Amino acid sequence: MTKTILKFFKAHGPYVKGDIAGFDPVKAAKLKSVARPYDAEAEKNLATVTLNMDTTEVQAMIADAEAEFASKAADLEAREAALAAREAALESKPEDTTDTTTPAPTPAPDDAKAKKAGKGEPPVQGGADAAANK
Structure with a gap:
């Protein structure tokens, strides 16, 4: 039995658009909605337009x-x-040497005032504070 060669213009089952496959004439008639008969000579002529x-x-x-x-x-x-x-x-302009982006340093806290107030460092063991506590 001879086969009819079809070129798919829509996807169908394992076939996608552009696939070429051969089927028996009964099956080829059923695939008219997704494939057309393939003519190799017509395809060659389309390429030379x-x-x-x-x-x-x-x-x-x-x-x-x-x-x-x-x-x-x-x-x-x-x-x-x-x-x-x-x-x-x-x-060409001389550079300005004053730096206005750096803030002035803040004075450090007076350590003597902090010690007198009882704040800051803990008492030293065996020191003058230990004798005063007895």
Whole structure:
């Protein structure tokens, strides 16, 4: 019995779109909703089709984009020159030696006052405090 070769245009079972398989004529008739008969010669002819398209609109869009890039490049060059001039002006100025970002140091607490108040370090064993406690 001869087989009918089909090309699937939808997924069906283990077959996906684009698969080519051979079936007996009865089964091939049942698969009409997901596959069409395959013709190898027609497939070859589809690959050699030449398209002639009008590309003037696309070329005009490309020309506009190139003009926009050129104007932005000129603007960028002008901004870079201005930045270089500002950097040169800053380098030529003398540096300010005062540092305003560092806060003034806070004075340390008086250790003698802390000891008199009974706060701070614990008493030393066997020291003068131990004799006073007896």
